[in-house]
Amino acid sequence: MMDEDVQLVSPSEHGSKRRVSYYYDSDVGLYSYGGAHPMKPYRMRMTHHLVAAYDMLQQMDVFVSVVQRPRRATRLDMTRFHTDEYIDFLGKVSPETAEELTGNGTRFLVGEDNPAWDGLFEFCSISAGGSISAAQRLNSGASDIAINWAGGLHHAKKREASGFCYVNDIVLGILELLRQYPRVLYIDIDCHHGDGVEEAFYTTDRVFTCSVHKQVNFFPGTGDVHDRGYGPGKGYTANIPLMNGISDEQYASIFQPVIRHIIEWYRPGAIILQCGADSLSGDKLGVFNLSMEGHAACVQFVRSFNIPTIILGGGGYTTKNVARAWTYETACALGIEHEIPRMLPYTDHLEWYGPRYRLGVESSNMQNDNDSAYLEGVKRKVLEGLRDLPFAPGVGLQDVPRMDVGEAIGLADEEDDGSEMDEIDLRLSHHVRNVHTVRSSSTSSSGEEQSYSSGDEAGAESSRARHSRPGNASSRAAPKRTFFRRETELVWNLHGRSGAGAGVGVAQHSWDDEDADSAVRAVESSFVDLGMGRKRRYDVGIMSSWKPGPDDSP
Template sequence: MATGGNSLPSPSCADDKKRRVCYYYDPGIAHIKFSDDHVMVPARVAMAHSLVGVYGMLGDMRRLRTRPATEAEIRRFHSPEYVDLLCDLTPESYANDAALRQKAEDHHGIGGEDDCPAFDRLWKYCRGYAGGSLAAARALVDGASDIAINWSGGMHHASACKATGFCYVNDIVLAINELLGTFSRVIYVDIDAHHGDGVQNAFLDSNRVMTLSFHRYGKITPHKDFFPGSGAINEIGDGAGKHYSVNVPLDAGVRDDVYHTLFEPIVGKAMEVFQPEAIVLQCGADSLSGDRLGGMELSVRGHAECVSFLRGFNLPLLLLGGGGYTINHVASTWCYETAVAVGKEGELPDDIEIPSHGYELMYKNQGNKLHYQTSTATAARKRSSSTEVTKGKVLEHLSQVERAPSVQFQERRGGDNAAGVELYYERPPSLEDDEPAQRLHRLCFPAVAKRIRLNA
């Protein structure tokens, strides 16, 4: 039954407070392609959205009414010359304009096929996911939602003037700056396999934002670091931001038990000493077992326990996507984490199957189960002495944090709601509104459709 965005208490959280959840999804993301064989596949967000719908959760959230981020909004963090390039760059201009191509490759990290190519509709894609994160942040600022979700966001590597790590516009920095217009302190937690370098660097000298990144770190060959190579435990911030950058480097192969030996006590200590007023959680799914790039071994449930833990603090919470390159695993996890947000994870037990819904063949290699089996690798299965050393160092570092002073605000920097524009659709669109494949599936398989919980 639809609850109009007033979600249920979560069985995995300590409190029993309901959460008002809002949700952003742009159907156009299913048609964005970096290249034919690129590991970043934006359509994974469409797959996650379809699962959210087929398990009947769209009615438990308010759907964000948003627009693409404007050029002016993106310029709040990114340099003018970089934004100008993004506006002008197309596959045709990249191929035919030698000067533009050289500028893109030499100065702004765009070009080639492997990392950040100049693909069709690049600027539209960037404006779309950035607009979703800004709208989600404004929904929290507005006070009408407790949790806001944008699985297409979380592009944590982009710097002010350069694309890197498949990230072009840093929507996280834009969203945090939006939150800082109202909230005195914001904590950013990153559970992607890769260090959240772009966000850390953006707030390196700030005592109003604490960045806390759990990531794989170290050599993958004798001469090559795991990307991006930053995130050492001694990177702690600069100037007024000293001690407000917190890094938890992890070995390859880390599993749920070891991960949460670190996550709960470190995040709990950070919340205690920093006392944030809002939380941003980047839920990069390349830390999952079986990811094509991440090399870590978290389960769907283990990854989602991070969402559950932070949900339990009952602060405004922004959930964003991020990495994740085995797309069926990504979709399964973000669907389950949506269930955690709305308090329905108890309805998605370990043995639940994925119903027929148009994408079901994508889950064949995980036994058509939402909770797939993790790897049997044992490289980091047992808690090692280095885990305890890491935890001790990070907790000692956090003990040196001084609470950032409160800041008085005269007015909030304008957003959509500041201009009086409605933040939400009046009713949650059905899954069929977004996915033509759903309508086709219903028409071709009416008996199956009766068993699928589509929200009309």
């Protein structure tokens, strides 16, 4: 039975129109994973043509290649999460070189799900660029909702493709939002668990991840209800595993109470909603039984909270139904879903929607393995986990650094090949002492810089010169360097059995003049993120000053 407060459509008082931006690059539909592969980028073109045919583009701030080309992500953008080595690989790999570059399929692209294909890097640039631009649009306050149907590739890992996903545009978008918002909520309604995003933010309380997906004996095999985060992120992960054939009413009965509780308690400044359409009835790879309206009810419900929101695509392998659902959900974002006709307007793909030619995906009579006892048990476990969380956790003076945290606190080696759990990873993961004295490593010579494609305008530096300023050509003289000694005092309160403590940390750094401000922010963030409280809640106050150091400072 449904909860009394569960609704399949948004309340009428939330029907007001919002400022919506829409990102679409017309090239995205030209790429192909391969004829037999279930992932079809062409579905974004079908969606866009339906959105245009319904005259929705006139009601949004549109960023499309024929009007105002949306920005594509550069190599530098992608390496804010992914390793340099992996992104370099994506820029080089082709069907002809894949076997050699992947070590016969043992690294980067593992398994047949993630083939190398022509245009792979450009496709990733389009997908990630839309999500990053959407986040920047929200950060500027120019839009209330931003849509990028080419995004939502939630399985991609830091140094490896997974589940048809190569670059994790969602993680990149969240990192951009964290520059403006202290807390971000990520909601995933794809039939498959959003493992890549969860893994990226599993140890922080600045991002709450909530995934509603098929129970764990299904790809990717993660997302158990007991997986709730680790360290400072303990409790800030919620997983809702469901069984085959769940109905609209059952889905809403668990989705809405959980999301309402998270939003009311966590108080996110922004939300990213991944709308994987493989949870629709009849999907080729999905096992749920949601109608178009049941799927869109999640969009309507999230929209009703009037929180800045990014709406992304994701899975979805019955192409005509993906286009129908995302078109309808675009209308939901605009608040006009009750105004558009259900008979489909003419598009170049109209014959694909036969024989009914209507805007709708109906539930089927497939077997439903979700009984009320199971659903109530899952909901109870999730809500019980949320009750222990503090109200709207503060972030003190934290900031997301614009450079690698390891470099910011002087722990990065000159050589980092991105190998799994290498020395740098181990040193960062164990960096929990109360008193730090660290020195930044010297900048690599400009002669090591490399050039990449013309579309990578800001990312023409190698992994060994990653903390150089973007765009410095090798022929330019190195900028004059000013050396500073930063004296930092930290006062913190550790919540737990050990009570409270206080200490002093001192860090020494050398930076370009133009980088000094970002260095201050990065070092402050590194102390908060890595310095203390890895297993307990904490509050941190920072007092610091920069003093010029001697000319021979390291």
